[in-house]
Amino acid sequence: MAFYSPVATITKDEEKSRKAKMSIIIERYKEKVSALPKNSIDHHLCMYEGFWYFHGFWYNSKADFSVEAVMTLQDEFQARPTNVFLASYPKTGTTWLKALSFAILNRNKFKTPIGSNPTHPLLTVSPHDCVPFLESESFLNNPSYASGLMATHIPYTSLPKSIINSNCLMVYVCRNPKDALTSVWHFFNMLKDDVSTPLKLDDAFELFSKGMTPYGSFWDHVMGYYKASLERPDKVLFLKYEDLKKDPWNEVKKLAKFIGNPFTQDEEYDGSVQKIIDLCSFENLSKVNKDGKQTAKASSDDIYFRKGIVGDSVNYLTSDMIQILDKITEQKFADLKISFEA
Ligand code: A3P
Numbered sequence: 001m002a003f004y005s006p007v008a009t010i011t012k013d014e015e016k017s018r019k020a021k022m023s024i025i026i027e028r029y030k031e032k033v034s035a036l037p038k039n040s041i042d043h044h045l046c047m048y049e050g051f052w053y054f055h056g057f058w059y060n061s062k063a064d065f066s067v068e069a070v071m072t073l074q075d076e077f078q079a080r081p082t083n084v085f086l087a088s089y090p091k092t093g094t095t096w097l098k099a100l101s102f103a104i105l106n107r108n109k110f111k112t113p114i115g116s117n118p119t120h121p122l123l124t125v126s127p128h129d130c131v132p133f134l135e136s137e138s139f140l141n142n143p144s145y146a147s148g149l150m151a152t153h154i155p156y157t158s159l160p161k162s163i164i165n166s167n168c169l170m171v172y173v174c175r176n177p178k179d180a181l182t183s184v185w186h187f188f189n190m191l192k193d194d195v196s197t198p199l200k201l202d203d204a205f206e207l208f209s210k211g212m213t214p215y216g217s218f219w220d221h222v223m224g225y226y227k228a229s230l231e232r233p234d235k236v237l238f239l240k241y242e243d244l245k246k247d248p249w250n251e252v253k254k255l256a257k258f259i260g261n262p263f264t265q266d267e268e269y270d271g272s273v274q275k276i277i278d279l280c281s282f283e284n285l286s287k288v289n290k291d292g293k294q295t296a297k298a299s300s301d302d303i304y305f306r307k308g309i310v311g312d313s314v315n316y317l318t319s320d321m322i323q324i325l326d327k328i329t330e331q332k333f334a335d336l337k338i339s340f341e342a
Helices: 012-028 030-034 067-076 094-105 134-138 161-165 177-191 201-209 218-231 241-246 248-258 265-269 272-279 282-288 319-332
Strands: 045-048 051-054 084-088 149-152 169-174 236-240
Touching: 012 030, 012 067, 030 067, 045 067, 051 067, 067 134, 084 094, 094 149, 094 169, 094 241, 094 248, 094 272, 094 282, 134 149, 169 218, 169 241, 169 248, 177 201, 177 218, 177 319, 201 319, 218 236, 218 319, 236 241, 236 248, 241 248, 248 272, 265 272
Parallel strands: 084 149, 084 169, 169 236
Antiparallel strands: 045 051
């Protein structure tokens, strides 16, 4: 199974310059990567520090989101104490968390849209254009809207050391693994060029349950950040997609407080919290990214918005699959207080 998070549409010149930079990086880490264990099922994957990653040019000549990107960042990235990192396993709520955090931190700069002259970036571009991925935009040094906010799928234990040492804030969003698998499977098939041979759910299940997906085992990924949130609660906040769905008001207030921008009482009364919830809702963002005012950039991002609900996995996974995934979750999280309603 191949999974990837595409970056915003870029011009031909940018593409050329990216490819040149990536070739140098791939050459630099050639020996190190060639020594890594390769996956017997998906030969694009290699094991690095306990997690699977793509390596080399693996999709449409892109090398971001690859093991080489992680190695480069580990060697070169310098975090600042003012950075806020939004971390997640793919398909667990990254886009939503990006939108909410961006909207919270920039609520005074971009007034929440009123009337016919909305200026908020989230009404015209994708959340992925507002908050760059560390292993994509930042790795390639592209300009962005970055306001100290960055996102990453890198497992906690493989993060560039400067992120931990700079003591900056991190927010992790996680989601129940059955919905995450369902979302990954759909996402992959939406990306696939050859629609005549879609990835079978059985195969996606096999790979996901064995942890053989990019960024490795879902459970190990979650555990890394969960443990960090227990060890460094003032620096790492652990959120759940299901909680955001169920109680957005309190979860959004919690997020705002954690990232140093709590809502004032006046803001709570004047509807500011609700405006941000509405602006970042699945209904609104999926509309912006599909039709209406969106730019070409945003329209390429509509694949990030599928259903946006909790428990959709029951519509796809067999009861055997559900049982196996529940069992793995129970075993892996036995000593931790992580549970999922769906
Ligand atoms: P589904 O495929 O289950 O619909 P990520 O952003 O990490 O790639 O995760 C994508 C998942 O989050 C998709 O789940 C997508 O529909 C959902 N999603 C995207 N934006 C959302 C939002 N604003 N609110 C709720 N869910 C959202």
